[in-house]
Amino acid sequence: xxxxxxxxxQRLTEKFGDQVTGFEExxxxxxxxxxxxxxxxxxxxxxxxxxxKFRFLTDLCAVHYPEQPGRELAVVYHLHNLENNVRVRFKVxxxxxxxxxxxxxxxxxxxxxxxxxxxxxxxxxxxGHPNLKRILNVDEMDYFPLRKEYPLEDQTRIDKDDEMFGxx
Amino acid sequence: MQEQQHIKxxxxxxxxxTTTLNLGPTHPATHGVMQNILELDGERVVxxxxxxxxxxxxxxxxxxxxxxxxxxxxxxxxxxxxxPINNMGWHITCEKxxxxxxxxxxxxxxxxxxxxxxxxxxxxxNSIVGVDSGAFTGFLYVMQYRELIYExxxxxxxxxxxxxxxRIGGFERNFSNAAFEKIxxxxxxxxxxxxEFENLFTRNRIFMERTIGSGGISAERALNYGFxxxxxRAAGVDYDVRVHSPYSSYEDFEFDVPVGSTGxxxxxxxxxxxxxxxxxxxxEQAFRRVQEFKGAEADVYHADAxxxxxxxxxxxxxxxxxxxxxxxxxxxxxEIPKGEVYQSVEGANGELGYYLISxxxxxxxxxxxxxxxxxxxxxxxxxxxxxxxxxxVITMSSLNLIAGELDA
Numbered sequence: 266x267x268x269x270x271x272x273x274x275q276r277l278t279e280k281f282g283d284q285v286t287g288f289e290e291x292x293x294x295x296x297x298x299x300x301x302x303x304x305x306x307x308x309x310x311x312x313x314x315x316x317x318k319f320r321f322l323t324d325l326c327a328v329h330y331p332e333q334p335g336r337e338l339a340v341v342y343h344l345h346n347l348e349n350n351v352r353v354r355f356k357v358x359x360x361x362x363x364x365x366x367x368x369x370x371x372x373x374x375x376x377x378x379x380x381x382x383x384x385x386x387x388x389x390x391x392x393g394h395p396n397l398k399r400i401l402n403v404d405e406m407d408y409f410p411l412r413k414e415y416p417l418e419d420q421t422r423i424d425k426d427d428e429m430f431g432x433x
Numbered sequence: 434m435q436e437q438q439h440i441k442x443x444x445x446x447x448x449x450x451t452t453t454l455n456l457g458p459t460h461p462a463t464h465g466v467m468q469n470i471l472e473l474d475g476e477r478v479v480x481x482x483x484x485x486x487x488x489x490x491x492x493x494x495x496x497x498x499x500x501x502x503x504x505x506x507x508x509x510x511x512x513x514x515x516x517p518i519n520n521m522g523w524h525i526t527c528e529k530x531x532x533x534x535x536x537x538x539x540x541x542x543x544x545x546x547x548x549x550x551x552x553x554x555x556x557x558x559n560s561i562v563g564v565d566s567g568a569f570t571g572f573l574y575v576m577q578y579r580e581l582i583y584e585x586x587x588x589x590x591x592x593x594x595x596x597x598x599x600r601i602g603g604f605e606r607n608f609s610n611a612a613f614e615k616i617x618x619x620x621x622x623x624x625x626x627x628x629e630f631e632n633l634f635t636r637n638r639i640f641m642e643r644t645i646g647s648g649g650i651s652a653e654r655a656l657n658y659g660f661x662x663x664x665x666r667a668a669g670v671d672y673d674v675r676v677h678s679p680y681s682s683y684e685d686f687e688f689d690v691p692v693g694s695t696g697x698x699x700x701x702x703x704x705x706x707x708x709x710x711x712x713x714x715x716x717e718q719a720f721r722r723v724q725e726f727k728g729a730e731a732d733v734y735h736a737d738a739x740x741x742x743x744x745x746x747x748x749x750x751x752x753x754x755x756x757x758x759x760x761x762x763x764x765x766x767x768e769i770p771k772g773e774v775y776q777s778v779e780g781a782n783g784e785l786g787y788y789l790i791s792x793x794x795x796x797x798x799x800x801x802x803x804x805x806x807x808x809x810x811x812x813x814x815x816x817x818x819x820x821x822x823x824x825x826v827i828t829m830s831s832l833n834l835i836a837g838e839l840d841a
Contacts, residue, residue, distance in 0.1 A: 291773045292529060322659055324775075324786055326801040343775060343788070343803075347656070347670070350677045354775065375659030378811040386493070401486035401840060410494060417498050 268317065268351045270295040276317060280310055287356075294354050301357040304340070305367045308355070311344060312372060319344040319353060322369070325379035327387040329361075331413045337361035338389055342369070359389065361412075368394040386411035451479055454822070458487050462826045464561060465836030469813075469825075476821050481814040485807075489840040496800040500765030501527050501741070502601060504800070509595035511804060512838040515554035515781040516596045517546045517586065522778035525680050526787040527601045530774045533738040538726050539603040540682035541719045542734065545616060546589065546598060547681070547778075548712040548719070552623075553582045554781030555663070555705040555712075558833040562702055563634060565830045566643040571633045578626055581619050588612035602742040603735025613720075620717055627713075631706055641699065648816045648828030649697035658815075659808040662783025664832060667704045668696030674779035681778075685722070686715045698824075698831040740767055765795055782806050782833050806838040 273295055277285045285307065287298040299307050311319035324343040331337060336358035345352050359366055368391035369376040380391045381400040388409035391397055399406065408415060457468040466487035472479045492507045499507075508519040521543050528535060535543075556579055560572035583593040588611050590598040599605070634640050650660070655668040665672055673690045675683040691707035693700030726733070735742050739758050748755035761767050771793040777786035786803030809832065816832075817825040 292775075294775060296773070321656055323777075323784065324788060324801070324803040326788060328790060328799045341788070343786070347672055347677075352775070354773075373659070374654070374657045374812070375808055378807060379659075382807075401489040403486075410491065417494060 268346065268349045273317060273351070273353060276314070277307070277310075281307065294352050296354040296356065298356040298358065301340075301359050301366050304342075304355075304357045305369065305372070308342065308344075308369055308372055311353070311355075318346050318348060319351075321345040321347050322373040322375045322379075323352070325369070325376055325383060327383045327389050327411075329387060329412045333358070335360045338364050338387055340366050340383065340389055361388075364389045365392050366390070367392050368397075370394055385409070388412070456825070458484070462565060462829070463834075464830055465834060465839070467810075467834065467836055467839060469829075471822070471825065473822060476823075478817050478820055478822060478825050481817065481825075483810070483813065485810070485839050487840065488836055492802065492841045493800055496797055498796055500762075500767065500795055501769065501797070502762065503765070504797070505599075506595065506597045508802075509597055510837050511802060511841065512554070512780060512782060512785070512806070512835045513594060514557050514835055515550035516594065517550040517598045518554075518778060518780050519785065520596060520598045521547055521681065522776070522780070522785050522787060524599055524601050525778060526774060526776040526789055527741070528736070529776050530772050530789060530791060531601070531738070531741060531770065533602050533736050533741065535603060535681075535736045536730075536733045537682060537685075538723060538730060538733045539735060541685075541723050542604060542608060543599065543681045544683065544686070544719045545716050545723070546586070548716045549582045549585060549616075549619070551712050551781050552709050553579050554833070555709050558781075558830070559634075559702055559705050560630075561830045562644070562698065562827060563640070565827050566640055568633065568637070568640065571630050574633075575626065575630055578619070578623055581615065581623075585612060585615045585619065588615060600735065600742055602738040603733075605743075607732060607734040616716070616720060620713070620720065624713060627706070627709055634702070635706070643824075644698035644702060644827060644831070646695075647698050647820055647824040648831060649695050649700075650812065650816055651696065654812070654815070655696055658812040660783065660812070661805050661809070662780065663701060663704045663708060664696070664783065664809055666691065667693035667700040669694050674777050674784050678777070680776070683715075686718050688712075688715050698827050701831045768793060768795055769797070777803065780805060782835065782838065783809065802841055804838045804841055806833075806835055807841070810834055810839060 270290055274288050284303055285297055285299045289296045311317050323345045326341055328339040338359045338361055339356050342355045366389055368380055380394055383389050384397055385399045385402050452473045454471045454473055456471055457463040458466045468484040470482040496504050505520050505523055508523045509516040511519050556575050560575050563571045586596050587593055588609055590596055650668055652668045652670050655665050669692050671690045671692050688711040691704050693704050743762055744755035744759055749759045769791045771791055773790045775788045777784045783805030788801040789797055790799040792798040817828050
């Protein structure tokens with residue numbers, strides 16, 4: 266059967282009531298969010314359901330919204346039902362003071378490194394992750410570089426001796 | 434009797450004396466900067482600890498300060514064996530966000546370039562599998578045709594490896610006659626070469642013994658690990674972004690999606706070879722369709738999107754509007770509409786995805802690359818567990834790991 270966005274929304278609302286909110290369809294992809302405590306329940310439901318079958322984790326990443334107090338960090342899952350070729354985007358929001366989100370590694374092996382990468386750049390603490398440590402940056406790093414409070418270097422700065430690189 | 438281990442072993446070590454071997458970060462067999470700390474029992478691999486990130490360049494952070502067109506050169510440096518696919522994927526993502534519709538001729542020209550890039554990438558991967566199993570001839574032989582593909586890029590955009598090919602909305606200039614001639618030359622000569630290349634390997638006893646049954650993965654595990662592209666298809670799942678979510682008018686072409694069954698090194702080799710034949714088919718069809726455009730249509734090489742596509746230089750000097758757009762684009766002062774878009778293309782390694790969030794500013798608010806390499810490389814310890822050290826090397830090259838894509 267063809268799975269429409271309305272159908273997915275209806276099934277999710279049946280199962281989780283008003284816990285699952287924020288339904289949108291930017292550029293055709295159904296997007297919704299849930300409280301962060303429910304992330305595994307929602308993922309498991311989407312995985313196990315005999316019709317929905319979202320069993321392929323395409324992507325997992327985070328976004329930092331400094332202007333949203335209490336929900337600064339969004340963890341974004343892109344899920345794919347390969348049989349019917351439907352994609353959904355699922356978000357959970359966490360406060361930056363305590364960015365604890367349950368790890369999806371038990372469900373998707375692919376989530377292992379993606380969660381490590383997300384931790385590495387945003388400091389999202391994936392509870393239950395088997396090996397949550399930095400992956401691309403050096404272990405000694407003491408900040409999370411993709412957060413918005415770390416700006417890139419000012420391109421017009423002149424106090425740096427960059428003669429060798431043609432900027433001096 | 435058990436001896437004291439001098440080196441701290443990775444977790445999961447067994448009690449008996451084992452050898453710890455550093456494979457990488459700079460080792461000829463890794464074909465890129467990545468480290469594997471292998472724990473060996475004789476010649477058998479017991480466990481592996483991977484370290485990546487040696488050439489991490491913070492692309493996602495860099496992209497947050499750049500206007501869209503300045504991000505194209507960043508995408509070059511992901512999978513640098515097939516940069517045109519990355520470039521086109523990025524342009525397609527931007528076009529989706531901006532609502533730019535590209536003309537059919539642009540789509541077909543893009544398809545030609547993308548499929549050439551796929552052939553170049555698969556060619557390198559497969560011949561490197563040959564090199565790692567002791568057959569150097571194939572590698573040197575096909576290099577000549579990768580060179581021809583690079584010459585085609587050169588005719589189209591002026592560069593060879595990190596191509597920065599095309600613009601948002603199309604190409605920076607029309608394909609020259611020389612480019613078409615070179616594509617025609619490639620179409621004429623390459624099938625015989627590919628046939629010979631296959632003759633060297635496909636039924637070669639030594640090659641078969643080395644690759645069959647090593648580095649295999651089941652379809653179920655491959656899906657769970659997020660495999661895409663030839664590696665997933667070798668395990669028997671016919672998922673191809675070009676078929677499932679066609680972009681750039683791929684739905685206009687007829688081609689097959691080759692699949693394997695066991696997901697081992699041999700199947701991956703066969704799938705890549707078969708894909709090169711399919712790519713040739715697609716290029717032939719696209720080439721024919723491009724030739725069929727007549728009159729004004731035959732000169733179309735970009736979409737009509739003045740706010741994002743650089744105007745002709747002569748217009749900049751003579752027309753007010755062109756001058757304004759030129760200035761705004763070059764200075765990065767074009768506002769991007771607010772939105773959130775995920776677009777993926779079938780890269781040479783698998784589903785290459787771009788997740789772009791714009792808050793209405795001039796640069797992306799957030800850009801995330803779904804790099805297929807990064808996602809499937811985490812399965813490597815599982816692939817080589819219990820196999821011989823020499824098989825671990827072949828498995829690594831047949832996964833087609835590209836350090837640039839791994840580390841972003």
